Amino acid sequence: MSTTPTKPLRIGEVAEMLGTTPRTIRYYEEIGLLPDAQEREQGKHRCYTDTDVERVREIMRLRDLLGLTLEEVSALLEAEDARAQLRREIRETEDPAEIRRILEQALGHIANQLELVRHRRRELEQLESELVAKRRSIHKRLGELDA
Amino acid sequence: MSTTPTKPLRIGEVAEMLGTTPRTIRYYEEIGLLPDAQEREQGKHRCYTDTDVERVREIMRLRDLLGLTLEEVSALLEAEDARAQLRREIRETEDPAEIRRILEQALGHIANQLELVRHRRRELEQLESELVAKRRSIHKRLGELDA
DNA sequence: CTGCTACCTTACGTTTACGTAAACTTCTGA
DNA sequence: TCAGAAGTTTACGTAAACGTAAGGTAGCAG
Numbered sequence: 001m002s003t004t005p006t007k008p009l010r011i012g013e014v015a016e017m018l019g020t021t022p023r024t025i026r027y028y029e030e031i032g033l034l035p036d037a038q039e040r041e042q043g044k045h046r047c048y049t050d051t052d053v054e055r056v057r058e059i060m061r062l063r064d065l066l067g068l069t070l071e072e073v074s075a076l077l078e079a080e081d082a083r084a085q086l087r088r089e090i091r092e093t094e095d096p097a098e099i100r101r102i103l104e105q106a107l108g109h110i111a112n113q114l115e116l117v118r119h120r121r122r123e124l125e126q127l128e129s130e131l132v133a134k135r136r137s138i139h140k141r142l143g144e145l146d147a
Numbered sequence: 148m149s150t151t152p153t154k155p156l157r158i159g160e161v162a163e164m165l166g167t168t169p170r171t172i173r174y175y176e177e178i179g180l181l182p183d184a185q186e187r188e189q190g191k192h193r194c195y196t197d198t199d200v201e202r203v204r205e206i207m208r209l210r211d212l213l214g215l216t217l218e219e220v221s222a223l224l225e226a227e228d229a230r231a232q233l234r235r236e237i238r239e240t241e242d243p244a245e246i247r248r249i250l251e252q253a254l255g256h257i258a259n260q261l262e263l264v265r266h267r268r269r270e271l272e273q274l275e276s277e278l279v280a281k282r283r284s285i286h287k288r289l290g291e292l293d294a
Numbered sequence: 295c296t297g298c299t300a301c302c303t304t305a306c307g308t309t310t311a312c313g314t315a316a317a318c319t320t321c322t323g324a
Numbered sequence: 325t326c327a328g329a330a331g332t333t334t335a336c337g338t339a340a341a342c343g344t345a346a347g348g349t350a351g352c353a354g
Contacts, residue, residue, distance in 0.1 A: 012300065022301080027342060043349060045301055065271055067214055069340070096292060103289050110282050117275045124212055124268045131264060135257050142250050145243060157321095159330065169331080174312060190319060192331055216310070 008047035018057055025056060033059055033074055055080065066116050076116075079109030155194035165204055172203060180206055180221055202227065213263055223263075226256030 011022045028034045029046075034055065040046060058080065062073045086102045158169045175181045176193075181202065187193060205227065209220045233249045 010300075021342085023342065023344085026302090031341095043302055045350065061270075061274060063341095064214055065267070065274060067211055071340090100289065100292055103285050103292075107282065107285050107289075110278055110285070114275065114278050114282070117271055117278065120212070121268060121271045121275065123208075124264055124271065127208060127212060128261065128264045128268065131257055131261050135254065135261070138250050138254050138257070142247065142254075145247055145250075157330075168313085170312065170314085173332090178311095190332055192320065210311095218310095 008049060009053065011046050011048070014048050014053055014056065017053060018060065020056075020060065028056065028059060028070070031070060031074075033070060033077070062113075066120060076109065076113055079106045079113070082106040082109070155196060156200065158193050158195070161195050161200055161203065164200060165207060167203075167207065175203065175206060175217070178217060178221075180217060180224070209260075213267060223256065223260055226253045226260070229253040229256065 009017075011025055015022045015025055025034070026046075029036055034052070055077075058077070059070075059073055062068050062076060063070065068076070082102050082105055086099065086106070089102070090099065156164075158172055162169045162172055172181070173193075176183055181199070202224075205224070206217070206220055209215050209223060210217065215223070229249050229252050233246065233253070236249070237246065
């Protein structure tokens with residue numbers, strides 16, 4: 001997945017890629033949504049991998065599409081965190097029971113997200129069909145106007 | 148306003164029906180999203196018809212599902228406003244050309260809303276399928292763990 | 295080395311969408 | 325009629341999610 005050693009990105013580049021601002025990314029780091037990348041020394045420039053970029057994109061998507069607060073996003077993203085942790089632990093041939101526990105936990109978090117997403121989608125579909133009905137009604141009246 | 152003479156509701160009832168607060172409804176009125184119902188005299192209680200309730204519900208839905216600001220909602224709801232205006236004008240057997248103009252305008256606003264809704268829905272579906280993929284991947288790894 | 299640009303930290307400012315409090319009034323059931 | 329619940333106006337408060345400005349630094353091109 002992240003096995004491709006891509007050139008590290010600076011905060012401005014990441015921001016532009018995602019249609020946001022450096023301030024927003026720093027803010028996410030500030031509130032703990034993003035890890036202080038690469039144990040940076042004070043004053044040094046932040047640099048990001050494309051895995052980091054994906055995480056920011058995911059944050060913004062959950063925020064926008066589900067209308068979650070950043071705190072709620074933080075809770076939901078525990079699944080990603082668990083998977084990341086898993087990748088680290090797997091390298092050390094960890095106890096299979098522990099691996100199973102982590103996987104099952106991630107599964108639970110993903111189920112939560114899916115529930116939210118599907119609920120939202122149903123609501124949107126409802127709204128969409130109401131709009132279509134309205135449009136049809138108007139078209140009908142326009143037709144009657146011609147008669 | 149509506150043809151069914153339902154018992155007028157007070158602000159607290161409306162709020163509870165919609166899972167919100169009186170303050171929110173007053174706020175919507177304050178910023179012009181809701182008309183100051185029924186040319187109320189200073190200090191008298193507000194009262195609402197079920198048409199009014201529907202409007203508030205619609206506002207909240209657009210706000211939540213599409214993530215719009217109240218100002219943006221206001222712009223989108225011009226379609227409803229046009230339809231309401233239409234109903235008034237139709238009673239006075241207005242010029243058919245004018246009616247057609249209003250209808251076509253409402254049609255445009257509804258098309259706007261539909262575009263927004265559909266775009267959102269597609270994004271949600273994308274997110275949903277990614278989640279399903281992740282889940283499948285985890286299940287697969289759990290299966291391998293058993294082997 | 296020099297200069298320029300993007301970045302860093304700190305800290306206060308801003309907008310949206312209400313929450314909350316106070317002092318008073320309108321309604322409604324007994 | 326009258327008490328108490330619910331409503332009204334006015335006005336200040338607030339939380340989330342950044343924006344913005346100031347004063348200094350890192351990093352790279354030449």
